[in-house]
Amino acid sequence: MTGSDTSLTLQHVLDAAKRIEGAVVRTPTLHSQTLSKILGAQIWLKFENHQFTAAYKERGALNALLLLSEEQRRRGVIAASAGNHSQGLSYHGTRLGVPVTIVMPRTTPTVKVMQTESVGGKVVLEGETFDDAYAHARKLEAELGLTFVHPFDDPNVAAGQGTVALEMFADAPEIETIVVPIGGGGLISGMGTVAKAQDKPVEVIGAEARLYPSSYNAWAGADLPKGGDTLAEGIAVKEPGKFTQKVIDRVVDDILLVEERHLEEAVSLLLQIEKTVVEGAGAAGLAAILAHRERFEGKKIGLVLCGGNIDTRLLANVLLRDLARSGRLARLQITLQDRPGALFRVMREFDAHNVNILEIYHQRIFTNLPAKGLVTDIECEARDREQLDALVKALTDKGYEVSQVETN
Structure with missing residues (x-):
């Protein structure tokens, strides 16, 4: 196929599977008993975060590399990427002896830059x-005579990504719905093409970050704003691919938008329940189900955990925020009278309710209270929301003014 083709068929994906066989990891597709119970649906997970570069992107990158001419291989390739495509292209390009240049936005997480270089x-x-990086990569392509390998808007790349679905359906043929993250559309184009070619066509649902509803806008004829900081930076694309959007229009049944809090919850759940690290984009499918449980109740669903490259500091922040939302961590602001024993009496309530104190902050100077007033912020750890609520009620009943610092 060439970049001008508008077709993508099951045969293209089957050919890609033969081409890349043995050079990428055949990742497992496993049924999750716990997630199935929590969500009221049967959930299968495709662990593409187990690839060598921790993302599915190397499938499409390798397929595109193997279709280059000898002259193109000699001169080298260039790409623009938020990270995962760059790692896949760099890894397989280096393995095949093809020079690879990657243009990334300055906002790319450090972990992805380091892993690409490594x-x-x-x-x-x-x-x-991404759009800034893309424009610069196209400029370098012309100046240096390199071959541009698009991260998504390329039939050969999309065909390679579709091999994810071939393996998923081979391992779990009972799946009747797949929920696939959408950025530029390469993954869902390939997987959707395979899904619709099954003996019993599979429902194809896209999951897109609400801050970057580019594919949704094109698919639904909407004009929602795009932009902002999203946990799912791997799918933060302002314009979908021209080729991939045509495929999406043909094979996708619905596109759901997910909020940041659901992305954070999904990342946290996957680590806690499946003991697997997934980046925001990779958790978008699960986030869509968390946000629209009634839409998927009782269904047999396949989710692709398409990437695991998340900055460790960001992951730690996501996990702590999720603990705060669930009531297991809290920061309580308590107004006291500045009297001997005032803080001690508050501490006794924490002890009585078996809530662990992590940090205590006194505010004597920078406060709107009178000079003899006192604000104490207490960070604490509870078993669950009920235990925390019981503590707050006990403090309130004893006349303390208590407020809780909330997370979004």
């Missing part, structure tokens, strides 16, 4: 968004 890619940081 597998042989030459990284150029340019611009604040």
Whole structure:
């Protein structure tokens, strides 16, 4: 196929599977008993975060590399990427002896820059968004005579990504719905093509970050705003691919938008329940189910955990925020009278309710209270929301003014 083709068929994906066989990990598709119970649906997970580069992207990158001419291989390739495509292209390009240059936005997480360089890619940081990086990569392509390998808007790349679905349906043929993250549309184009070619066509649902509803806008004829900081930076694309959007229009049944809090909850759940690290984009499918449980109740669903490259500091922040939302961590602001024993009496309530105190902050100077007033912030750890609520009620009943610092 060439970049101008508008077709993508099951045969294209089958050919890609033969081409890349043995050079990428055949990741497992496993049934999750716990998630199935929580969500009221049967959930299968495809662990693409187990790839060598921790993302499915190397499938499409390798397929595209193997279709290059000898002259193109010799001169090298270039791409613009938020990270995972760059790692896949760099890894397999280096393995095949093809020079790889990657242009990334300056906002790309450090972990993705370092991992791309560690597998042989030459990284150029340019611009604040993917679109800025893309424009610069196209400029370098012309100046240096390189071959551009698009992260999603390329039939050969999309065909490679579709091999995820071939393996998923081979391992779990009972799946009747797949929920697939959408950024530029390469993954859902490939997987959707395979899904609709099954003996009994499978429902194809896209999951897109609400802050970047580019594919949803094109699919639904909407004009929702795009932009902002999203946990799912891997699918933060302002414009969908021209080729992939045509495929999406043909094979996708619905596109659901997910809020940041559901992305955070999904990342946290996957780590706690499945003991697997997934980045925000990789958790978008689960986030869509968390946000629309009634839409999926009772269904047999396949989710692809398409990437696991998340900055460790960001992951820690996500986990702590999720603990705060669930009531297991809290920051209580308590107004006291500045009297001997005032703080001690408050501490006794924490002890009585078996709530662990982590940090205590006194505010004597920078406060709106009178000079003899006192505000104490107490960070604490409870068993669950009920235990925390019982403590707050006890403090309130004893005349203390208590407020809780909430997370979004």
